[in-house]
Amino acid sequence: MAYALVALGFVLALNASGAVNFAHGALVVLGGAVAVALGGRAGLPAAILLPAVVLVLGAAGILTAHLAILPLAARPPEATFVATIALAAIVEQGLQLSLGAAPHAAPSLAGTGVFELGGVVVGRQPLAILVVGGGLVVAVWFLLERTQTGRRMRAVASDRTMARAVGIPVARYVTLSLGLAGGLAGAAGMLLGHQFLVSPTQGSDYMLKAYIAVAVGGWGSVPGALLGALGIGVFETFVSAAVGDGWASAALYVGVLALLMVRPRGLFGEPVGRRA
Amino acid sequence: MTGYAVHLVTLIGIYALMGVGYQLVFGHLGALNLAQGALVGVGAYATALLAPTLGLFAMPLAVVITGLLALLAAWPTLRLQSHYFALATLALAALINLAAVNIESVTGGANGLVGFGARLPHGVWLMALVWLCLIAAVVVQSWLFAGRLGDAARLLREAPLAAATLGIDGARWRLIAFAAGGALAGGAGASMAALNGVVSPEATGFAVMVACLMLVVLGGSRHPLGAVLGAALTVCLPELLRGFHAAWLLLYAVATLLVVLFAPEGLAGLFSPRRAPMASPEIPKRLPPAVGAETLALQCVRKRFGGVDAVSDVSLSLKRGEIVGLIGPNGSGKTTLLNLISGLERADSGAIRLDAEAIERWPTHRIARLGVGRTFQSRTQSVPLARVLAERPAFLLLDEPAAGLGERERQELERLLHRLRDAGRGVLIVDHDIELMSRVCDRLICLDRGVVVAEGAPAEVRANADVRASFLGVAA
Numbered sequence: 001m002a003y004a005l006v007a008l009g010f011v012l013a014l015n016a017s018g019a020v021n022f023a024h025g026a027l028v029v030l031g032g033a034v035a036v037a038l039g040g041r042a043g044l045p046a047a048i049l050l051p052a053v054v055l056v057l058g059a060a061g062i063l064t065a066h067l068a069i070l071p072l073a074a075r076p077p078e079a080t081f082v083a084t085i086a087l088a089a090i091v092e093q094g095l096q097l098s099l100g101a102a103p104h105a106a107p108s109l110a111g112t113g114v115f116e117l118g119g120v121v122v123g124r125q126p127l128a129i130l131v132v133g134g135g136l137v138v139a140v141w142f143l144l145e146r147t148q149t150g151r152r153m154r155a156v157a158s159d160r161t162m163a164r165a166v167g168i169p170v171a172r173y174v175t176l177s178l179g180l181a182g183g184l185a186g187a188a189g190m191l192l193g194h195q196f197l198v199s200p201t202q203g204s205d206y207m208l209k210a211y212i213a214v215a216v217g218g219w220g221s222v223p224g225a226l227l228g229a230l231g232i233g234v235f236e237t238f239v240s241a242a243v244g245d246g247w248a249s250a251a252l253y254v255g256v257l258a259l260l261m262v263r264p265r266g267l268f269g270e271p272v273g274r275r276a
Numbered sequence: 277m278t279g280y281a282v283h284l285v286t287l288i289g290i291y292a293l294m295g296v297g298y299q300l301v302f303g304h305l306g307a308l309n310l311a312q313g314a315l316v317g318v319g320a321y322a323t324a325l326l327a328p329t330l331g332l333f334a335m336p337l338a339v340v341i342t343g344l345l346a347l348l349a350a351w352p353t354l355r356l357q358s359h360y361f362a363l364a365t366l367a368l369a370a371l372i373n374l375a376a377v378n379i380e381s382v383t384g385g386a387n388g389l390v391g392f393g394a395r396l397p398h399g400v401w402l403m404a405l406v407w408l409c410l411i412a413a414v415v416v417q418s419w420l421f422a423g424r425l426g427d428a429a430r431l432l433r434e435a436p437l438a439a440a441t442l443g444i445d446g447a448r449w450r451l452i453a454f455a456a457g458g459a460l461a462g463g464a465g466a467s468m469a470a471l472n473g474v475v476s477p478e479a480t481g482f483a484v485m486v487a488c489l490m491l492v493v494l495g496g497s498r499h500p501l502g503a504v505l506g507a508a509l510t511v512c513l514p515e516l517l518r519g520f521h522a523a524w525l526l527l528y529a530v531a532t533l534l535v536v537l538f539a540p541e542g543l544a545g546l547f548s549p550r551r552a553p554m555a556s557p558e559i560p561k562r563l564p565p566a567v568g569a570e571t572l573a574l575q576c577v578r579k580r581f582g583g584v585d586a587v588s589d590v591s592l593s594l595k596r597g598e599i600v601g602l603i604g605p606n607g608s609g610k611t612t613l614l615n616l617i618s619g620l621e622r623a624d625s626g627a628i629r630l631d632a633e634a635i636e637r638w639p640t641h642r643i644a645r646l647g648v649g650r651t652f653q654s655r656t657q658s659v660p661l662a663r664v665l666a667e668r669p670a671f672l673l674l675d676e677p678a679a680g681l682g683e684r685e686r687q688e689l690e691r692l693l694h695r696l697r698d699a700g701r702g703v704l705i706v707d708h709d710i711e712l713m714s715r716v717c718d719r720l721i722c723l724d725r726g727v728v729v730a731e732g733a734p735a736e737v738r739a740n741a742d743v744r745a746s747f748l749g750v751a752a
Contacts, residue, residue, distance in 0.1 A: 089529035246378040253367040
């Protein structure tokens with residue numbers, strides 16, 4: 001579920017800017033780090049912590065838009081790619097300096113206990129992840145599909161020139177999308193940070209997972225990205241359980257390479273005419 | 277020189293070697309390859325594994341192995357578009373890293389390999405070797421890309437479709453560049469192994485890739501000395517900023533971001549005078565005779581997009597020395613038809629022939645090399661037209677050449693078309709200027725919803741009731 005949040009933020013940023021935001025993984029880690037700082041050191045309770053992390057990372061997303069995406073809108077997509085890779089390195093090194101290389105655990109959302117639900121033992125944290133993650137996905141869906149703001153965001157995503165022609169302030173909506181993507185990255189970072197600990201160099205791994213989810217699910221398709229992310233989560237869980245982590249990851253990458261060979265436009269294809 | 281200075285200079289050479297290889301793929305072809313760092317690691321591991329038995333010869337062999345691996349990896353990824361290419365190379369790099377960590381019996385796992393370096397070059401010898409290779413690579417590369425090859429690479433990078441219709445085989449270019457870039461990465465890795473005497477999985481990690489990308493962007497991704505400058509900064513900056521511990525990497529990333537934003541040609545680009553824009557090609561005064569097929573013929577060609585027949589059962593033929601006009605309302609399939617002929621789209625059924633040769637399955641660049649040139653709808657047409665004519669095609673497909681032209685330019689275009697006919701070229705034009713088309717074309721073909729509704733002499737076609745209703749907007 002947390003992967004789904006990572007992929008969702010990634011695909012929102014992708015659609016808005018028309019280019020891969022490579023800093024997205026770093027933002028996820030930053031979200032975890034902010035959760036560590038605010039929750040662990042400042043001691044905020046979980047109920048305030050999550051919104052606080054989302055807000056801080058939303059601001060980081062907006063900053064990303066202004067630093068590395070909007071100024072490069074007229075350049076080839078590779079320029080944005082490189083700029084966001086540099087940004088990811090900035091975040092990573094910044095965290096390295098402030099936190100140190102050792103991993104930290106982000107505070108949990110709902111305590112660490114387990115309880116029984118209809119005879120099944122359920123951990124409180126996984127359940128909280130499911131509820132919070134699911135809630136955020138539904139909220140984003142509502143925003144995109146049911147509000148005027150969301151309609152405009154989709155308009156900007158599908159055709160920037162046309163959106164500008166009908167009077168939508170494109171830059172503002174790109175910024176908004178990146179802010180939203182940042183907020184989702186923050187939530188994902190906090191949730192993943194408790195489960196897998198926060199360490200500065202994890203960003204590229206999250207990034208790769210989100211990238212794969214989006215490529216598998218159809219470039220730029222929001223439901224496709226969610227499905228892709230859930231698929232990766234399920235795949236990792238079961239294959240790691242069967243053959244171990246290393247082989248599971250290897251199988252995933254080989255699978256992606258094979259997929260790209262057979263279907264150069266992703267599993268479900270992509271909307272005609274879209275170019276990243 | 278002290279041993280420490282030799283170490284630093286060698287390291288600069290190694291980084292620059294990796295960067296020069298990366299410039300080939302990323303700088304000149306604009307393909308975002310994210311496996312270069314991992315390929316350096318492959319070179320290092322290959323050297324470490326082979327050195328105990330082969331000694332010095334492990335290094336050239338490592339270069340060959342890495343180059344071959346790059347070739348193997350490039351083969352299936354050639355067709356991929358930018359973002360999928362990046363993903364595929366990223367997945368490849370992740371795989372190499374996993375192999376380095378997990379196949380302990382070969383790679384030594386997380387501890388890596390040590391104690392293989394006794395027979396590899398050291399010190400000044402290694403420095404000389406690295407810099408000789410680097411100088412050779414830089415000289416060869418700047419010599420190669422200075423001329424026509426450089427222009428072709430630029431076209432391929434900035435307008436891949438136009439490049440294909442001019443007969444440039446993008447896939448082959450990428451293959452060669454990727455293999456050569458991989459071989460240089462292998463050389464860098466081999467030297468790195470010799471320099472350090474240790475190879476560990478970090479050599480294949482993403483950090484190496486990021487460093488490589490940043491040094492090339494910082495120095496200048498196309499400038500001949502860009503990689504060397506970037507490498508010098510990468511190695512010297514941490515030495516200068518010793519007091520700041522790891523902060524130099526942060527500073528480095530900030531500098532890279534600033535360079536991407538404000539100096540797209542890199543730092544080397546700031547020092548060298550800005551290259552004058554290429555002189556626009558001019559339409560030649562004399563049109564030499566073109567060689568090639570005599571007839572271009574389409575037979576029952578059909579193309580569907582989703583549920584819509586964009587082109588259905590169209591048959592037509594075009595001879596050398598003939599001008600045929602394609603008219604029809606917007607969305608009637610005119611441009612799709614041109615795309616089918618030049619191989620940018622694949623026909624679902626039907627045959628397209630140049631004389632007896634069936635070309636409907638051929639890639640765009642091969643069709644172009646057989647003498648079918650084309651232009652695209654764009655604001656200015658004289659430069660693309662001149663570019664296509666420079667390839668001396670037997671057949672020309674022109675997509676709205678008169679759009680956006682003033683009256684005088686239209687007359688020039690008309691004269692040019694007559695000259696093309698006299699020089700034995702076959703021309704297929706799509707345009708909305710029915711008066712111009714009637715004056716220059718020998719025949720007009722009117723399409724409506726993908727179907728030929730009328731064909732014949734201009735006056736005949738214009739008098740046709742269907743054409744008047746569907747296209748000319750006159751009630752029948």
